[in-house]
Amino acid sequence: MSDDTAAVVRARFPRLTRSARGWAAGWDRLGEQTAFYAKALVSIGDALRKYKAETLRVLAEMSLGVGALALIGGEVVILAVLTGSAAAIVGIFGYVQAGSLGVSAIAGFFSAYANVRLQLPLIVANGLAATIGAGATAQLGAMRISEEIDALEVMGIRSIAYLVSTRVLAGLLVVPPLYCVTFVGSVFTTRAVVVFAYHQGAGGFDHWFNTFLLPRDVLVSGFQCLVQGAIVMLIHTYYGFTASGGPAGVGEAVGRAVRASIVVSITLTFVLSLVLYGKSGDFHLSG
Amino acid sequence: MVSTAPLIGLAKPVKKPLGEVGGFIALALDTFLAAFRPPFFWRDVIEQCWFIARVSTFPAIAQSVVFNGMVVFLFGVAAVSFGAGDITGAASGLATIAQIGPVTTVFVLSGAAATAMCADLGARTIREELDAMRVLGIDPVHRMVVPRVVAILIAANLLNGVVIIAGLCADYVFSIYALNGNPGAFATSVTLLTNFPTVLISFVKASIFGVLAGLIACYKGITAGGGAQGVGNAVNETVVYTFLALLIANIIISVLTATATLAT
Numbered sequence: 026m027s028d029d030t031a032a033v034v035r036a037r038f039p040r041l042t043r044s045a046r047g048w049a050a051g052w053d054r055l056g057e058q059t060a061f062y063a064k065a066l067v068s069i070g071d072a073l074r075k076y077k078a079e080t081l082r083v084l085a086e087m088s089l090g091v092g093a094l095a096l097i098g099g100e101v102v103i104l105a106v107l108t109g110s111a112a113a114i115v116g117i118f119g120y121v122q123a124g125s126l127g128v129s130a131i132a133g134f135f136s137a138y139a140n141v142r143l144q145l146p147l148i149v150a151n152g153l154a155a156t157i158g159a160g161a162t163a164q165l166g167a168m169r170i171s172e173e174i175d176a177l178e179v180m181g182i183r184s185i186a187y188l189v190s191t192r193v194l195a196g197l198l199v200v201p202p203l204y205c206v207t208f209v210g211s212v213f214t215t216r217a218v219v220v221f222a223y224h225q226g227a228g229g230f231d232h233w234f235n236t237f238l239l240p241r242d243v244l245v246s247g248f249q250c251l252v253q254g255a256i257v258m259l260i261h262t263y264y265g266f267t268a269s270g271g272p273a274g275v276g277e278a279v280g281r282a283v284r285a286s287i288v289v290s291i292t293l294t295f296v297l298s299l300v301l302y303g304k305s306g307d308f309h310l311s312g
Numbered sequence: 313m314v315s316t317a318p319l320i321g322l323a324k325p326v327k328k329p330l331g332e333v334g335g336f337i338a339l340a341l342d343t344f345l346a347a348f349r350p351p352f353f354w355r356d357v358i359e360q361c362w363f364i365a366r367v368s369t370f371p372a373i374a375q376s377v378v379f380n381g382m383v384v385f386l387f388g389v390a391a392v393s394f395g396a397g398d399i400t401g402a403a404s405g406l407a408t409i410a411q412i413g414p415v416t417t418v419f420v421l422s423g424a425a426a427t428a429m430c431a432d433l434g435a436r437t438i439r440e441e442l443d444a445m446r447v448l449g450i451d452p453v454h455r456m457v458v459p460r461v462v463a464i465l466i467a468a469n470l471l472n473g474v475v476i477i478a479g480l481c482a483d484y485v486f487s488i489y490a491l492n493g494n495p496g497a498f499a500t501s502v503t504l505l506t507n508f509p510t511v512l513i514s515f516v517k518a519s520i521f522g523v524l525a526g527l528i529a530c531y532k533g534i535t536a537g538g539g540a541q542g543v544g545n546a547v548n549e550t551v552v553y554t555f556l557a558l559l560i561a562n563i564i565i566s567v568l569t570a571t572a573t574l575a576t
Contacts, residue, residue, distance in 0.1 A: 103552055110559035114411060117566050122406065122505065134390075143386055147379065151419055155551040159427075163544020170540040222567075272438055272543040276431015279547040283423040284367070288374045295378040299385070 061185070061266070062259050068186035069194055076191050084195040087157045088203070104152045104203055105210045111148045112211030115139045116218030120225065132225060133233030136215040141242045142298065145211060146249040149204070150290040153253055154283050157199070158261035161192050162282045165265025166275035174266070189262040196258035197251065204250045208243070245301045252297065253290045260286040339453070339531045343461055346454040353459045360463030364425040365470070372420040372471055373478045379412045380404065380479040384486040388493070400491070401498035404483035406505040409514050413476040415562060417468055418521035420475075422554035425467065426529035429460055430550040433533025434543040442534060452534065461526040468522025469515055476514070513569050520561060525554045 035042045072080055089099035119135030165188060168174050177184045216234070220227045264282035268274050387407070388400045433456065436442055442452045480502070487493040529550050536546040 103556065106556060107559055110563050113563050114566055117563075118407075118411070122403075138390065139386065143382055147382070151423075151555065155423065155555050156548075159548040159551050160545075163541065163548050167539070167541035167544050271435065272540045273431055273435035275540045275544045276434055276547045277428060279544060279551075280367070280424060280427035280431060283427055283551060284371050284420075287419065287423050288371050291375055291378045295381055298382060302385075 058263055061189075061263050064185050065189040065193055065259060065262065068183065068190040071183060071186040072190035072194050076187055079187060080191040080194050080198075083191050084198055087160075087195055087199050100156050100199070101203060101206055103156050104149065104207050107152045108145060108148045108207040108211045109214040111144045112136075112140055112214040113218050115144055115211075116215040116222075119215070120219050120223050129225070130229055131233050132219045132223075133216075133230040133235075134237045136212060136219070136230075137234045137236075137238040137242075140211050140215055141208075141238070141246050142302065145204075145207060145246050146253070146294045146298070147291065149207060149250045150253045150257070150294055151287060153196075153200075153250075153257045154261070154286040154290065157196065158257040158286055159279050159283055161258060162261045162265035162268075162279045163275060165189075165262055166268035166278045169266060169268045170271060170275055185266075189259075189266060192262050193255060193258045196254040200251045200254035201247070204247045208247075242302075245298070248301075249294050249297050252293065256290045256293060257286045260289060335535065336527070336531045339457070339534075340527050342453045343457050343527065343530075346451065347458050347462065349454060353455065356459035357463045357466070360429075360460055361467050363428070364421070364463060364467040367428060368420045368424040368467070368471060369474065371424055372416060372475050375420060376408075376412065376416050376475040376479040377482040379416055380408055380482040381486050383407050383412065384483050384491070388487055388491045392491070399501050399504065400487045400493055401483070401501035402504035402506070404487065405480065405502035406510065408479040408483060409476055409506050410510055411562075411566075412479055413472050413514050414517040414521060415558070416475050416479075417472045417518050418525055418554070418558045421464065421468055421471065421522060422525045422529075422551055422558065425464060426525045426550055426554055427547045429464075429526070430529040430533040430536075430547050431543060433460075433530060434536035434546045437534050437536045438539065438543060457527075457530045457534070460530055461523060464522045464526035464529075465519055468518045468525075472515060472518035509569075513565070517562070517565055520565070521558050524557050524561065528554050528557065 087100055089101065115135060116132065119139065120129055120132040123129045123131055123135065165174075168188070174184050174188065177187060212234075216227075216230060219225050219230055261282045264278045264285070265275075268278040270277070384400065384404050387403045391400050391403060433442075436456075442456070445452050445455065484495075484498060487498055488495050532546040532550045532553070536542050538545075
């Protein structure tokens with residue numbers, strides 16, 4: 026009886042049925058992803074105990090890059106260039122626009138404030154997704170297409186622990202040194218732009234910079250980058266792990282993964298900075 | 313006679329990156345010339361535009377809202393402590409139009425559209441479809457690359473507009489409802505630091521970034537090789553190179569225009 030009713034409803038409202046099925050499929054995918062992430066996070070212990078060598082290999086690959094990307098210095102150099110150029114923009118706009126309000130002396134404040142709180146987490150989120158994330162999706166997708174992942178499972182190797190958890194772990198380990206390099210790089214770039222290009226006194230710049238560089242801000246922004254490292258690796262490995270449809274499918278999976286992880290990690294950065302910094306700035310410029 | 317052997321050894325690691333740059337410039341010039349050769353494939357351009365709009369509109373709006381939310385919170389707080397809370401609108405208008413709009417547009421275009429484009433072309437390359445086209449006497453640059461680059465140019469401008477509008481709306485909502493700003497002061501001060509040249513430069517920037525992203529995606533796509541892993545690597549390199557090219561181009565344009573666009 027109920028089967029007949031369902032068949033009649035399906036025949037009567039084809040478009041409605043199709044969109045309902047689309048929603049159901051999307052909902053299913055969400056559940057699958059969540060289960061995958063839970064499994065990957067739980068197996069980090071396994072990765073740490075059994076696949077130390079693989080974790081180290083993936084870590085080396087992430088930090089210094091493979092193939093053509095290794096030629097230009099790998100992840101470290103790419104992220105340093107990305108954040109450095111964004112820091113130059115902070116310097117240019119901080120100096121010129123503060124100047125148009127008559128307070129160009131406080132460019133150092135902009136460096137300590139905008140670089141740490143705004144520029145670094147946002148640019149690192151995009152940079153991580155584009156470099157190590159997209160690379161992981163491409164690798165895992167290619168392995169899935171050429172049935173290497175199935176082969177691993179046949180050999181009795183836990184594929185999620187071996188392929189995914191090692192990468193998530195490496196993503197967590199690679200962020201702290203990466204954050205230090207990008208932090209120092211962007212702070213020096215902003216200073217160079219303001220002091221050498223716009224000829225502001227170095228002493229004044231340093232004074233404002235040191236006054237408003239709060240250690241807690243640096244820790245929070247580093248923590249945000251750490252969370253992003255984990256999120257990016259989880260999303261990208263999921264899309265690589267479930268790629269299908271030949272070489273074009275791998276490419277599409279990379280595109281979808283970059284899109285998803287940029288939106289998720291940036292939204293998360295926003296929420297985290299609201300939670301951790303609150304609505305006040307914790308600084309007092311005027312009295 | 314001096315032996316050139318050490319020089320040849322030295323040239324080896326330099327040769328590949330230089331070759332890539334040369335190949336990219338050659339493709340860019342080919343595309344430019346082919347763009348003016350009739351026939352022009354309008355149908356492909358519209359199809360690609362639709363495709364780009366479909367994959368990138370939602371991420372662009374999401375990213376724009378978040379970026380702007382952070383800018384408003386950070387600079388709203390700073391401006392209030394200067395006693396200049398009323399200029400939140402000015403700061404957010406300038407930040408959105410001059411920087412966040414074009415940069416977000418291209419982050420999304422390179423993350424979503426250029427990757428898909430590169431994957432599509434890369435898959436065709438390794439299935440030797442492009443070689444088949446050449447055998448049939450069809451120029452792949454004219455037939456495949458030109459419509460894609462033109463489409464991404466059009467889409468970049470349209471998307472830039474959407475991103476800026478979404479960003480300004482987000483700025484308004486955040487600064488009025490979260491920071492308790494004054495709606496009238498916000499609306500009046502939006503045009504304080506922003507003027508017509510700023511808007512014009514924003515769209516010029518979006519166009520330049522869009523064309524760069526499209527060309528890089530097509531270049532990496534038609535030079536892909538080595539099976540599924542090769543296509544994956546090509547897509548990965550597309551994202552990295554577009555981000556690098558974008559930020560470096562952004563610095564150059566910003567230095568050239570930062571003082572020129574100041575509304576005084």
